[in-house]
Amino acid sequence: MSVLMNVGIVIYFLIFMVSMFYSLNFHFRKESRDERGKGILDTSYAFSYPIIILGWLIITLTDIYVFPFSLEGYKIAMMFLLTGTNIIHSIILLSLRKLA
Numbered sequence: 001m002s003v004l005m006n007v008g009i010v011i012y013f014l015i016f017m018v019s020m021f022y023s024l025n026f027h028f029r030k031e032s033r034d035e036r037g038k039g040i041l042d043t044s045y046a047f048s049y050p051i052i053i054l055g056w057l058i059i060t061l062t063d064i065y066v067f068p069f070s071l072e073g074y075k076i077a078m079m080f081l082l083t084g085t086n087i088i089h090s091i092i093l094l095s096l097r098k099l100a
Helices: 002-028 035-066 071-099
Strands: none
């Protein structure tokens, strides 16, 4: 079980790093500075930002009403919320860039 968990963590970290690289690469290209690129970024942020708000609300409500998180559990939940949102942001950037 421990080996499988470590493999999952490494794979998740690699997916996060690829998404981070793609997102930063898109931001620093000329494409993000024109009208089409700004529209793609705006749409991607419009999808990503509510995920952070809803995720934070769900984590807080779970902490209050279902079971209290330890500090370590809370940090892990926030880490998955923020990194997962960045992965979703990069997927939306990639798909909108292909469609537009």
